[in-house]
Amino acid sequence: MLEASVQSGQLAAILLMAVALGLDAFSLGIGVGMRGGMRLGHMLGISFMIALFHMLMPLAGLFAGRYVGMLLGHVTGFAAGGLLLLLGGHMLYNAWRGGEGQRIHPTAFLGMLLFSLSVSIDSFSVGVSLGMFVDDVLLIVISFGVVGGLLSILGLLLGRQVSNKLGEYGEMLGGLILIIFGVMFIF
Template sequence: MLETSAGLGQLMTIMIMAVALGLDAFSLGVGIGMKGIRLLHILKISLLIGLFHVLMPLLGMFMGYYVSSLLGQVAALVAGGLLVLLGGHMVLNSFKTSETRMVDHRSLLGMLLFSLSVSIDSFSVGVSLGMFESNRILTVLAFGICGGAMAVLGLLLGRRVSRNLGEYGEALGGAILLAFGLAFIF
């Protein structure tokens, strides 16, 4: 009986962490979705986020005890920096014509930067979990599924909102990402 309740407690903890990490992908997905994103790009970005939400905590778990004291602040700064760069880029791009834009969030580089920025905090969580006995497969699958699903929801919500915002959607989406990046840093 004691093992069953301990296992259930561990499962609940993993699910709460998965949802918390997925909320990041959801809220930032709203910002990206406001640019007026196609369903195919929503699928691609969400799959990449799900993949990163599996790989990053898995890598973190393997790092575990060795770097846990150094990683917390560094991970938040890197995630914040990436979001500030991506958000600032989106705001600047909203004022440019389509011929003068540099990196598009739908490009492979843009999708990778976004996926990494919303998944880097799961690396820190993975480091913490690496110090404890936990079911790695269950943990990374829960993180990946939750991250990908919540990214889809955020991107779809942002897409719906963007229809009402018109040309200002990209600037607002970039401002949201910029704000989250600054919140990560400070």
């Protein structure tokens, strides 16, 4: 009986961590979804890639060990923040210029890759920490992936609904949201 409660306690902790990490994908998905003109297929592709990164990053962290986690622990916030500042600044620039110039669109492979990496990079540090006391790697990886993917699609859908109401200002507001989160990651 005691063993079952410890395992359910561990499962609850893993799911809470998965939700905490997935909330980044949700809130940033709102910002990207505000871009407007995003189809459901694109949203599913972005969410799938986020789910994949939410599985790969903690897996890499689990195997990287304590030393690498201590070495990179502070750098991950700067890297995630920098990527979000880049994407948000690019969205603002394009909204300001009226869509002229070349875009890093979140539905293009590079845009999906940068966005997925930026919302999943903190999973690496969490994976390093979890690797020290949790044995069930498969449970962690699947939980993080499923929750991250579901929360990102919910955020993207909500962002699209807000964008429909805001019209052309949706991309500008989405860029501002990404920049705010980028600054929060850095500081």
